[in-house]
Amino acid sequence: MRLFLLCLLMMGAGAMALSAAPIDEAKKLYKSGHYKEAAARLEALRKSSPRDGNVNYYLGASLYELGRMTDAVQPLKTAEGRGVADASRLLVKIALDNYDVDAADEHLDTWSEKLKKNKKSEPAEMDEMRGRLVMLRNMLERVEKIEIVDSINVDAADFFTHYRLSPEAGKLLLPEETEVKARTLVYQPANNSEMIWAESDMSGTSVLMSASILDDGTIDHASPLDGEFGNGGDADYPFLMPDGVTLYFAMTGEGSLGGYDIFMTRRSDDGYLQPQNMGMPYNSPYNDYMLAIDEATGAGWFASDRAGIPGKVTIYTFVPSQTRVNYDADDPTLVAKAKITSIAATQTSDVSALRERIASIEEGGKKRGHQRSAFELSMGNGKVYTSLDDFQNRQARQEMSKLLKEQAQLDAQEQRLQQLRDRYRGGEKSLSDQILDAEAAVEYSRQQLSEWRNKVIRLETR
Numbered sequence: 001m002r003l004f005l006l007c008l009l010m011m012g013a014g015a016m017a018l019s020a021a022p023i024d025e026a027k028k029l030y031k032s033g034h035y036k037e038a039a040a041r042l043e044a045l046r047k048s049s050p051r052d053g054n055v056n057y058y059l060g061a062s063l064y065e066l067g068r069m070t071d072a073v074q075p076l077k078t079a080e081g082r083g084v085a086d087a088s089r090l091l092v093k094i095a096l097d098n099y100d101v102d103a104a105d106e107h108l109d110t111w112s113e114k115l116k117k118n119k120k121s122e123p124a125e126m127d128e129m130r131g132r133l134v135m136l137r138n139m140l141e142r143v144e145k146i147e148i149v150d151s152i153n154v155d156a157a158d159f160f161t162h163y164r165l166s167p168e169a170g171k172l173l174l175p176e177e178t179e180v181k182a183r184t185l186v187y188q189p190a191n192n193s194e195m196i197w198a199e200s201d202m203s204g205t206s207v208l209m210s211a212s213i214l215d216d217g218t219i220d221h222a223s224p225l226d227g228e229f230g231n232g233g234d235a236d237y238p239f240l241m242p243d244g245v246t247l248y249f250a251m252t253g254e255g256s257l258g259g260y261d262i263f264m265t266r267r268s269d270d271g272y273l274q275p276q277n278m279g280m281p282y283n284s285p286y287n288d289y290m291l292a293i294d295e296a297t298g299a300g301w302f303a304s305d306r307a308g309i310p311g312k313v314t315i316y317t318f319v320p321s322q323t324r325v326n327y328d329a330d331d332p333t334l335v336a337k338a339k340i341t342s343i344a345a346t347q348t349s350d351v352s353a354l355r356e357r358i359a360s361i362e363e364g365g366k367k368r369g370h371q372r373s374a375f376e377l378s379m380g381n382g383k384v385y386t387s388l389d390d391f392q393n394r395q396a397r398q399e400m401s402k403l404l405k406e407q408a409q410l411d412a413q414e415q416r417l418q419q420l421r422d423r424y425r426g427g428e429k430s431l432s433d434q435i436l437d438a439e440a441a442v443e444y445s446r447q448q449l450s451e452w453r454n455k456v457i458r459l460e461t462r
Contacts, residue, residue: 023054030058033428035065046075053082061090065427067308069094080107085114092129096136096258097285099335104133135257136285140338141329143280147319148343149299149351149358156313156422157415159290159303160185163315164361166296168242176407176449177376179219180211185290187238188213195219196247198236206234208249217378226271236260237290247272250289258285259425262302280338287313293320297357306339311419316340319354375404379457396459403452410445417442 022045029038042059049055060076063069073094079087088111095104108129115122154162160172170189175182175197182197183206192213198206201224208229211222229235233253237260240247245267250260255275261283263275282288286306293300300320303313327334336342377385377400391397417438424431 023052023058027054027058030062030065033065033430035062035427038062039066051078051082053079053084053087056082057084057087060087064090064094067310067426069097080110083114085111085118085120088114089125096129096132099136099140099285099338101133101137101140104129104136108133131254132257132285139257139277139280139283140334143327143334143338144282144321145325145327146281146300146321146346147348147351148340148346149317149319149354151314151316151340151343153307153309153312153314155415156305156311157411157418159313159315163290163292163301164297164299164358165292165294165301166361168296169292169294170240170242172239172292173376175446176410176453179378180209180222181446184236187240189240189244190242196225196238196240198234198238206236208235208238217384218380227265228274229265229272234260239290239292241293242295248278248291248293249275250287250291251275257283259287259305260289262288262291264291281340284339294361297361298354299358310422311415317358319349319351375407377453377456379461385460391460393460393462396456399452399456399459403449403456406445406449406452410442410449413438413442413445 022041026038026041026045029035029041039059039062042055042062045055046052046059056075057079060072060074060079063072063075073091076087076091076094080091088107091107092104092111095101095107108126111126112122152162163172165172168190170187173186173188173195175184175186178186178188178195178197180186180195180197181199183199184197186195186197188195194210194212196208196210198208201207208225209222210225212220214220229249229251233251233256235249235251237250238247239249247265247267249263249265251263252260255261255263255277257277262278264278265272265275267273277283278291282291282302284304284306286304286308288302288304288306291300291302298319300318301315302318303315305313307314327337331337333345337345340346375386379385385391385400388397388400391400417435420431420435420438424435
């Protein structure tokens with residue numbers, strides 16, 4: 001009898017080991033960042049074990065990492081019902097990204113209760129989510145009425161080349177078109193008095209910098225902008241209005257709803273004042289940045305990756321207003337308006353004249369060096385070359401032609417780096433070493449191009 005019972009126990013243990021193997025394999029795939037393969041295996045396992053908490057959690061987590069938020073909800077709710085605390089954590093994230101404050105509140109309470117039941121302390125991430133929830137509620141009470149003229153999905157790597165700004169609005173320049181080490185782009189006002197950009201400080205944090213432009217076209221000593229621009233995060237994508245006072249920029253950190261948010265500040269005698277979050281619909285739980293207003297055409301622009309298209313951002317063209325008017329907080333379509341789910345729903349007037357003014361700028365924009373096939377090279381003597389035909393020295397012209405080809409390769413490197421960073425933010429933490437290698441390669445290429453550019457200038461002006 002004892003031998004029979006022992007055999008039964010061994011058979012049961014063997015069966016348990018065999019049944020556990022598939023979920024262990026799927027978990028390994030998930031933890032190594034192979035979410036698509038993990039999801040496929042977990043979906044098969046769920047058919048035979050529809051109420052299994054672990055199967056449902058890892059399936060929902062894999063779908064979440066793949067950006068399939070809607071599909072992830074049901075398995076995560078099943079896992080939450082089976083007591084998996086991390087399922088509640090992901091459901092909070094999904095609710096916040098969907099502007100669903102009630103669902104976020106509910107899942108936060110469930111998460112907290114499960115942790116208390118298991119005698120575990122609340123993680124710092126929970127406090128961060130509670131803060132985001134408060135911010136989301138406040139923003140939804142003050143959604144600004146703006147008319148969206150148009151939207152377009154473009155490559156994230158060079159999105160700002162699609163902003164059609166008049167000369168009066170200034171220039172958005174590539175870093176290689178200037179003498180500064182900008183992270184993304186450089187803003188230069190129409191009067192050519194200064195440049196504003198972002199670069200990394202000693203800690204790796206992105207800070208806003210500025211420098212005056214001298215009469216010979218070179219820049220004076222660069223220094224950080226005076227003011228509170230970090231909030232523990234990065235500041236980038238500056239745009240200064242023609243009044244020389246109002247500055248728009250993007251910032252991460254405590255004051256941001258998610259990723260980059262768009263902020264506004266004003267310059268005073270003592271530096272820039274405390275930045276103010278622009279709120280919705282400009283900002284979202286995703287990355288929102290580069291707000292620019294062209295007073296000559298009456299058009300405003302900002303970019304966002306809220307559409308969730310890999311490697312792409314959406315550029316919105318809107319009609320700026322002198323005074324802020326918000327939607328009624330009880331408007332049943334408030335969330336849709338905050339998300340900008342319908343451009344047509346925001347339009348209350350005829351915007352055809354504005355479209356015509358933008359179209360006229362588009363024709364001229366192709367001549368102002370906004371495209372990567374053109375360039376602006378300051379020769380240090382007040383002259384700025386914008387074409388290979390400007391060169392008098394044959395060797396300098398040949399070197400500049402080679403430099404432009406190398407610049408195209410750097411553009412490709414930077415685009416790949418941005419894609420790696422996007423995937424890392426999406427959960428592929430195993431990419432950290434690749435990102436470090438790519439950053440080092442990009443920095444090296446930038447230094448080489450800077451030396452090459454100086455060589456071209458010496459050949460031309462010797």
